[in-house]
Amino acid sequence: MSYFSSFILLFFCIIYLTVISHAINNDFSVELIHRDSYKSPLYDPSQTKFQLILNAVHRSINRANYMNKEFSTTGNKFKSSLTADSDGEYLMNYSVGTPPFNVYGFFDTGSNLMWVQCKPCNICYNQTSPIFNPSKSSSYQNILCSSRTCKSVEATSCSYDRDACKYTVDYGRGTKTQGDLSVETLTLNFTSGSIVSFPKIVIGCGYTNTLSWEYNGQSSGVVGFGKGPTSFIKQLDSLIDGKFSYCLNDNELNLSSKLNFGDAAIVSGDNVLSSPMINMIGNYQKDYYYLNLKAFSVGNKRIKFRGFKNKGINASTDTILVDSGTPVTIFPHHFYHRLESAVKKVVKLKRFKDDSGSYSLCYNMTSHQPKFPILTAHFNGADVKLDSNGVFHQLYERVKCLGFRPNNDGLAILGSKALLNYLVGYDLKKNIISFKPTDCTKY
Template identity: 30%
Template sequence: MPLAHRHGPCAPATTSSWPSLAERLRRDRARRDHITRKAKASGRTTTLSDVSIPTSLGAAVDSLEYVVTLGIGTPAVQQTVLIDTGSDLSWVQCKPCNSSSCYPQKDPLYDPTASSTYAPVPCDSKACKDLVPDAYDHGCTNSSGTSLCQYGIEYGNRDTTVGVYSTETLTLSPQVSVKDFGFGCGLVQQGTFDLFDGLLGLGGAPESLVSQTAETYGGAFSYCLPPGNSTTGFLALGAPTNNNDTAGFLFTPLHSLPEQATFYLVNLTGVSVGGKPLDIPPTVLSGGMIIDSGTIITGLPDTAYSALRTAFRTAMSAYPLLPPNNDDVLDTCYNFTGIANVTVPTVALTFDGGATIDLDVPSGVLIQDCLAFAGGASDGDVGIIGNVNQRTFEVLYDSGRGHVGFRPGAC
């Protein structure tokens, strides 16, 4: 599946104005805080792909997140959706949404009455009852005298979606479709959504695309997030089946959180700037890091971020540092006006098992001339690796083999 940034030219064109970077990052910080609170509350434990979908940066839907274009229904209706490893239940906005109950989106609304394969899930069914453990249930709704299963989701930035839990045919590529795919037919959305048509959940809970297709693809998937608006990446289901196919990957163990099956957790053991390891006590990073495609900025425990910021500012001392703005999430931003060549130091992340990845320079280190990291978590608490740091890597999630892999230069 091709993957694109939702603000990039590879995403469909739109005439709406972009939200400001500060506003997008405030929403992103709310998401980071929400995920880390959930993780902290839960405690801590320790074939070649058959389908590939282009991914892109989401310029066309006014977002700094990443999108894929899928087909839903029979006949298939094109929908542009965010990819999100930090949530599970997929959804799209559905007719009869109107301006008071739904937000403006890029593509025409999906109409379930026009599809021959759409089916609402009954309220007394096992599929509906299975929503309860993962807190996606929202009671029942009566339609034409029938009691239907209702889902509800509130995201970290307080955006909400409510509608009918349903099944449908999901078309991933012309040759590959998923029948009876469980998803949310969104009838009421509230919040500050961008122009995307919905969301594709890639978390580890049973409601996600990954779990629903596990019998076919083994519960494994990978993606590559392109560095900018002019290129595409990919979202792939399945995992390499032999050693030759894993050449170029660096692996680290994959961990889970009790009662939080959604999240993918790895152990970060060190950070380097310009090839020099930072002095970060091991206890600071002991909470682990959730890898999240739907979060933009990487959130580190405060001591780790302070060490990174100091080293990065020292390495960038030749360039004018902008004064901090209390309204902004990012505090290390530069004025490169009139400077033809900017040398950005390498930033490397080292994980459990010794896997060390050099982030792409500059796309994986800077966002709009600012260091794409932030503090805010207490030492020892879980952090989050955002999508900026993941750019150009193929990130392989393989729960069956219990590891996460990083392959540089994949898109």
């Protein structure tokens, strides 16, 4: 063997060992991109800050409406919290296939299956970035109808002429994805600079993907982080020991956010608060993340929480869904109005009427920074004092609004904006969600 050949072999051995070492170390992070960031394929420079804020509110409303309708639904289709008008807040950039093909998927704790649009399309929505072609990937494999994976996954059928397992994800209101269930290699760019591939990840390769609306710059698909067996987080379970965490920035400073796995996801140190997750029953509810919410405090005023009552749900009525894809926090209308009333009694600023109807309670800010009350979410075992900027959203330069919305159907959702400047950790083995005050702009 020549010196040059030996050098090349040594080089690739080092690369391989580096990849394996990082995987075994169970300690890695990736970047999350806000949908409105200039780094995002959905970035639209023509949108004003006001329009972006209203869009976030409307996505939250639509997402909550859909989740209410599907909350107690059982059936033979995947159910997801993504809706036709609410496709997520944060994008995860990764590569699929061999050689690696770059895609963007919405990071979503309210979904399970990971899927991408694929060529050749029967019907594909408008995606400005190139669409993945599995025929050009040497690592792509269809899952067979007879396989245990196909039989164990909901919403599958078979194409017996070519022995391929088919999937369907129905988001409602004319939005769905259909295609082949497959295994493929996924490659992540770690924030440490390493590039690591994960073989044989189950994904949906969507050939028929319809939306009830169209606009340029659609993402390639969805990265499900629910608790179901097909979610990305569950497929990495043996490697990351059921742990992931995130520290989310909104789009004010165009900063990226960080998504952590395994040992890197452990939330520890001073001021960490943890609450046990509520285990639900039913095809839809059991795969997502719920906490017991006992009360909310506005300053020293404590308001007892009472939420939904749905047949077939194995939980008390004081349950709230923690959802990365819903920006604005949603409360049952009867509780919201009590909370709003308590805020009105404390805040003495002049009221502002939001003609868009997006916010119910807004204030004109004075030249001096107003002192808004501290709002505290009292979870089981964790009293989390929410960041003022995550609770009171800036609508205009001198206008701030209470960033919560009433929901007539009763479901409560803790939105991503409410957890501004918190490191949020999920431990599926201990069955807890942890919160630690953190400056996410510096994390």
